[in-house]
Structures are given as C-alpha cells and as structure tokens.
Amino acid sequence: MEDAQLLWDFQQMGHTARPCSVIVGLGSHDLGVADVAAGLYLRGLAPVVVFTGATSRTTVERMPRGEAEHYRERAVELGVPEGVVLVEPRARHTGENIRFSRELLAERGVDVASVLLVSKPYEERRAYATARRLWPGVEVVCASAPMSLAAYVDSIQDARLVLDMLVGAVQRLMVYPAQGFMVATDVPRPVVAAFERLRDQGFTSRLVAP
Incomplete structure (x- = not known):
C-alpha cells in the first residue's frame, strides 16, 4: 500500500x-x-x-x-x-x-x-x-472526491480493482504521449519504481501494450 x-x-x-x-x-x-x-x-x-x-x-x-x-x-x-x-x-x-x-x-x-x-x-x-x-x-x-486512498478502497470494496486501475493510470502517463493520446508528463523516478513493483506483483489487468 x-x-x-x-x-x-x-x-x-x-x-x-x-x-x-x-x-x-x-x-x-x-x-x-x-x-x-x-x-x-x-x-x-x-x-x-x-x-x-x-x-x-x-x-x-x-x-x-x-x-x-x-x-x-x-x-x-x-x-x-x-x-x-x-x-x-x-x-x-x-x-x-x-x-x-x-x-x-x-x-x-x-x-x-x-x-x-x-x-x-x-x-x-x-x-x-x-x-x-x-x-x-x-x-x-x-x-475529484477529496478522499484518502484507504477511504477510497473502503468505499469501492475492491482493493485489487483500485490498485490495478492505479497501475494502469500511471503506465498510460508513460506510454501514451508517444502515441499522441496525451501531453508528456514527467513521472518521478520513485513513482516509476513504485509502479514497477506493483506491476511485478501482478497488478496488471489494466495495463496496455506499450
């Protein structure tokens, strides 16, 4: 978490x-x-x-x-x-x-x-x-709703869905600019590392092909 x-x-x-x-x-x-x-x-x-x-x-x-x-x-x-x-x-x-x-x-x-x-x-x-x-x-x-991550997970009642979505949202920031879908965003190295760890732990259902 x-x-x-x-x-x-x-x-x-x-x-x-x-x-x-x-x-x-x-x-x-x-x-x-x-x-x-x-x-x-x-x-x-x-x-x-x-x-x-x-x-x-x-x-x-x-x-x-x-x-x-x-x-x-x-x-x-x-x-x-x-x-x-x-x-x-x-x-x-x-x-x-x-x-x-x-x-x-x-x-x-x-x-x-x-x-x-x-x-x-x-x-x-x-x-x-x-x-x-x-x-x-x-x-x-x-x-957006002013909620903490923990409160949001409680409201959705599906932690895996939220984490899968989080991982997918950050991945898109890294791959979609080159495809013309969004402007480029500087993703800090600690965020990239956290993304990679969650991806490697299997939170991958919302990933797109790079």
Missing part, C-alpha cells in the same frame, strides 16, 4: 475548483464522480454539466444503461436540473470522453474557455494530460 500511496499522491493535481464554462464528468465504475460534479454545479461553478461514458467490463453489470446515463440520474437525484445536463453515451476511454464531449458541446453551441474536469481521484493527472492534448486552448481544472 505504500507503493499504491505514491501512485495515488502523484495523480492528484492539487487544483482549486473555480468557475468554468462547463463541468465534464468522466464515466467509470465510480458513481462518486457524479456526486462531485453535482456538488460543483450546485456551488454555481458552471452552467452546464456533461456526463460522458458508455460501459466497460467493470460497469456493464452495475451501470447497464451506460455510465453517463447513471451519472445523469444520480446528479438529478442530488438536485441538478435535468435541463442543464448533457449526456454523451458513446465514449469507452478517456480520449473519447474528451473528444466526444468537446464535439457535443460544439454541436449545442456552448462556448468553452475552461472546463472543470471531474474524474476518479487516482486519474486526475491522466485526465489532465489527455485533455491538454485533445482539447487545446481550453483551461483545464481537475476535481
């Missing part, structure tokens, strides 16, 4: 939420993303919310109508007006989350100068690097 903590801490961007043109909630297995996005909207930090995401192998059973649709339902339950929520139901990875959300907002005539990008806590830096590459010219402010 010490190695996992290094990866967790590195993913945190440390941004302070502020008013932006739009809130974009990135689909995943974690319904807490919708909670954070709803809270930001209810604080008056953006006039429009986009939820983006289809389903994946980890969400097809718990979110059969699609991640974005389940996020929308949750946000409305929390008090977000239905009329301000846009649903992007096709995206299957972070790059598509960004690209399809950008296209949807353009189609709706929403002028975007800045985006509050809401993700799981351990994917802030990955989401940021992807948005910087695929949505140039837009200021990106990252947000």
